[in-house]
Amino acid sequence: MTPKEEPAILVTLQGPNEGRQFSCAAETITIGRQPDCAVCLESPAVSRHHARIIRDGGQYFVEDLGSSNGTFLNGERIQERYPLTDNDTIQIGPYQFALRHPPRQEPDDTDPVVRSQVNALSSNQSLYVQNAAHKLRVVVEIAQSLGRTLEVKPLLDKLLEQLFRLFPQADRGMVILCEGDQYVVRAQRLRHQRTSGPLAGVVSEPHGLPADDFPFSRSLVRHALEDGVGLLSEDVGDDLKLPKTATLIALKLRSLLCVPLLGLDQRRLGVLQLDCTRQGTSFSHDDLELLTALSLQVAGVVENAALHEERLREAWLRRELALAREIQEAFLPDNFRALPSGGYELYARVHPAREVSGDLYDFFPLADGRLALFLGDVSGKGMPAALFMIAVHTLTRHLAALACSPADLLDRLNTALVADNPTNLYVTLSHASYDPKTGEVLVVSGGHPPPLLRRADGRVAPLEVKPNTMLGYAPFAQSPVETRVVLEKGETFILYTDGLTEGFRPDRKEMFGVERLADVLGGRATALSLADCAEQTRQAVARFTASPELQDDQTLLLLRRT
Numbered sequence: 001m002t003p004k005e006e007p008a009i010l011v012t013l014q015g016p017n018e019g020r021q022f023s024c025a026a027e028t029i030t031i032g033r034q035p036d037c038a039v040c041l042e043s044p045a046v047s048r049h050h051a052r053i054i055r056d057g058g059q060y061f062v063e064d065l066g067s068s069n070g071t072f073l074n075g076e077r078i079q080e081r082y083p084l085t086d087n088d089t090i091q092i093g094p095y096q097f098a099l100r101h102p103p104r105q106e107p108d109d110t111d112p113v114v115r116s117q118v119n120a121l122s123s124n125q126s127l128y129v130q131n132a133a134h135k136l137r138v139v140v141e142i143a144q145s146l147g148r149t150l151e152v153k154p155l156l157d158k159l160l161e162q163l164f165r166l167f168p169q170a171d172r173g174m175v176i177l178c179e180g181d182q183y184v185v186r187a188q189r190l191r192h193q194r195t196s197g198p199l200a201g202v203v204s205e206p207h208g209l210p211a212d213d214f215p216f217s218r219s220l221v222r223h224a225l226e227d228g229v230g231l232l233s234e235d236v237g238d239d240l241k242l243p244k245t246a247t248l249i250a251l252k253l254r255s256l257l258c259v260p261l262l263g264l265d266q267r268r269l270g271v272l273q274l275d276c277t278r279q280g281t282s283f284s285h286d287d288l289e290l291l292t293a294l295s296l297q298v299a300g301v302v303e304n305a306a307l308h309e310e311r312l313r314e315a316w317l318r319r320e321l322a323l324a325r326e327i328q329e330a331f332l333p334d335n336f337r338a339l340p341s342g343g344y345e346l347y348a349r350v351h352p353a354r355e356v357s358g359d360l361y362d363f364f365p366l367a368d369g370r371l372a373l374f375l376g377d378v379s380g381k382g383m384p385a386a387l388f389m390i391a392v393h394t395l396t397r398h399l400a401a402l403a404c405s406p407a408d409l410l411d412r413l414n415t416a417l418v419a420d421n422p423t424n425l426y427v428t429l430s431h432a433s434y435d436p437k438t439g440e441v442l443v444v445s446g447g448h449p450p451p452l453l454r455r456a457d458g459r460v461a462p463l464e465v466k467p468n469t470m471l472g473y474a475p476f477a478q479s480p481v482e483t484r485v486v487l488e489k490g491e492t493f494i495l496y497t498d499g500l501t502e503g504f505r506p507d508r509k510e511m512f513g514v515e516r517l518a519d520v521l522g523g524r525a526t527a528l529s530l531a532d533c534a535e536q537t538r539q540a541v542a543r544f545t546a547s548p549e550l551q552d553d554q555t556l557l558l559l560r561r562t
Helices: 132-146 152-166 218-227 247-253 283-333 382-400 406-419 513-522 523-527 530-545
Strands: 008-016 021-022 028-032 049-056 059-064 082-083 089-092 095-100 116-119 174-180 182-189 227-232 255-260 269-278 344-351 357-367 370-378 427-435 442-444 452-456 461-463 483-486 492-496 555-562
Touching: 089 382, 095 555, 152 182, 152 283, 218 227, 218 255, 218 269, 227 283, 269 283, 283 382, 344 357, 344 370, 344 513, 344 530, 357 382, 357 555, 370 382, 370 492, 382 406, 382 427, 406 427, 406 442, 427 492, 452 513, 461 513, 483 530, 492 513, 513 523, 513 530, 530 555
Parallel strands: none
Antiparallel strands: 008 021, 008 095, 028 049, 049 059, 059 082, 089 095, 116 227, 174 182, 174 269, 227 255, 255 269, 344 555, 357 370, 370 427, 427 442, 442 483, 452 461, 452 492, 492 555
């Protein structure tokens, strides 16, 4: 068999997650901060879609996608497509990569001599020509027996038990399933033949043979699956190409059957393999035809069982995610009327893009009568971001009692996150304190989009806030700087996450942007309730993206002085 060219691997030489590898099997590998990138890099120095690796035949190229901080090849910033070799290095933000080609794999030398093969497709009517009644009866009995089992592992164990009774010369049986690009032995059985006593004929493990050591020829499995044929080897012991490993010598392999399991649309599920090890035993062409006929029925049962297990896993995962969402939502306060009266109204809302969110908001009164406000966006998506969000939420509540100002709290929070952050996640965060007596807002930002200020006449504009860096990534180079603004009657202080402003049109050529957000929140929206104002904003973004599904978590917090 001609060896296939293995795809190259992109290896992380320096930066977070050093040593991590990414397959370059696809024709285009996008690198960036966006979760839909094949190589997702959690760093603010990386653009959402930063660069890409292109595979053209056996050659690889790197190309920058108009990134802000640039892509560097061997220290030089690139502007167009450049060829890649194993000697090149790619620098993207704090990450350094290299392309590595796996060593060329030679043909598997463990191929026994194939004496006979049979087409394993259901259209092969010749399978039932010899001993048709017997084969049909056996196939139906086994199919009915297996059809009562919906779990893959018990089904496969039951299958091997039936095959050992049907093929008394078999000493070893395996079910090898395709899992991604790998072949995995999902069930195995050894026969230890006793000649007398109550345990005569009992299937068990021979002494001295480890249960997890079941060698098999991968090239033989590939041959059976790729060509869709059942294979018979009658002379394994005389095959000079076969390396005599200690296990193979112990097994004394003499003959084998290997037949493919092909699902709907000829999807490759795996193979059944039976071996003979005893002197004078072997398989025949009739055995090959019978096992191949059985494989046609077994494949459907295996596929159905795998589908059933997948549905059970999905249902379990949905239940777990629903519970996680309930727990997460419990951390977000929603009783806006329970706040001490002070001439203001408040509303906040998170709309998760997935079952759980990486966005957060919080508000609570401080000991001196001021109101603490938080709104943040954790990097990444899904459960890791949600768990990190809960950690940030918990720390802000704890540190608020110790901090003397918003800037001090942000500094303490970043120090705590950097000290214990094995995930390499980070959070952008806006934190403000509001004094109901004076209308004064002190706001400080950690890499978060600047707040908006809506005047009583409906004009909306961003506040000039020094952004600093995100939290949890590295110690602050300088202390956070606070911005002061005094809300007059009817004015609204607005915090938001970039899930609103960075929603794309379907052609992904234009984002919603801050100006559109300001237009939606301003003008006539000034007369709306804060809840209606938030809902109007959500609908405007949904119309712009032309999709009911969110591209990113969307969070909005509004504080209006009344």
